[in-house]
Amino acid sequence: EAEVAQSPRYKITEKSQAVAFWCDPISGHATLYWYRQILGQGPELLVQFQDESVVDDSQLPKDRFSAERLKGVDSTLKIQPAELGDSAMYLCASSFKPGANVLTFGAGSRLTVL
Amino acid sequence: GNSVTQMEGPVTLSEEAFLTINCTYTATGYPSLFWYVQYPGEGLQLLLKATKADDKGSNKGFEATYRKETTSFHLEKGSVQVSDSAVYFCALSDAGGTSYGKLTFGQGTILTVHP
Numbered sequence: 001e002a003e004v005a006q007s008p009r010y011k012i013t014e015k016s017q018a019v020a021f022w023c024d025p026i027s028g029h030a031t032l033y034w035y036r037q038i039l040g041q042g043p044e045l046l047v048q049f050q051d052e053s054v055v056d057d058s059q060l061p062k063d064r065f066s067a068e069r070l071k072g073v074d075s076t077l078k079i080q081p082a083e084l085g086d087s088a089m090y091l092c093a094s095s096f097k098p099g100a101n102v103l104t105f106g107a108g109s110r111l112t113v114l
Numbered sequence: 115g116n117s118v119t120q121m122e123g124p125v126t127l128s129e130e131a132f133l134t135i136n137c138t139y140t141a142t143g144y145p146s147l148f149w150y151v152q153y154p155g156e157g158l159q160l161l162l163k164a165t166k167a168d169d170k171g172s173n174k175g176f177e178a179t180y181r182k183e184t185t186s187f188h189l190e191k192g193s194v195q196v197s198d199s200a201v202y203f204c205a206l207s208d209a210g211g212t213s214y215g216k217l218t219f220g221q222g223t224i225l226t227v228h229p
C-alpha cells in the first residue's frame with residue numbers, strides 16, 4: 001500500500017537552531033499538506049500546496065517557518081530559529097486533488113525544542 | 115470560520131462495552147465529515163467519512179451518521195476491543211474556496227479499552 005514518507009521521525013534541537021522536515025507524498029498526488037499537532041490538540045494546517053504552488057499558508061508563521069515543493073513532488077518544511085513553542089508533531093498529508101475528500105497522512109516528525 | 119468540537123476525554127471502557135464519542139461542527143455550506151484514528155506512534159488514518167446529510171459512514175464496526183439538523187457526527191461502536199485504544203479525531207472538509215480539501219480537526223478524544 002502506498003505511503004506518505006516523512007523524515008526524520010524524531011528530532012531534538014535547542015532553541016534558536018534550524019530544523020528541517022522532509023515529506024514524500026504518494027506518487028501522483030498533486031496536493032500536499034503540512035499540519036502541526038501540538039500535544040493534546042488536533043492537527044492544524046500550516047501550508048497547502050497544489051503541485052509546486054502554495055494555495056494556503058495563512059497559518060504559517062512566516063517569520064520563522066518556510067515550506068517549499070520545488071518540483072511539485074517532495075516537500076521540505078523549515079524552522080529557523082526554533083522556539084520552545086514549536087515542540088509538536090509535524091504531519092504531512094497528500095491527496096490526489098483538492099477536495100478529493102481523502103487525505104493520506106504520513107507517520108509524522110516529532111520535534112522537541114530544548 | 116469552520117470549527118469542530120469533540121466530547122472531552124479521555125474515555126475509558128471495558129472490552130465489549132458500547133462506545134459513543136460526540137462530535138459537533140460549525141461550517142458554512144455543506145462540508146464533508148470524517149473520523150480519523152491515531153494509534154500510538156503513528157500518523158492519522160481515515161476511519162470513516164460521510165459527504166452529505168443523512169449519510170452513514172462505517173468501517174471496522176464503527177459508524178457515524180451525518181446529521182445536518184443537529185450539526186453532529188457522533189462516532190459509535192457496539193462492542194469495543196482492546197485494539198481500539200487510540201486517539202479519535204473528528205474533522206470536516208471545506209466545501210469550497212482556495213483551501214478546498216483542507217481539513218479542520220477537533221481536539222481529539224483518547225480512548226482506552228481495558229480487558
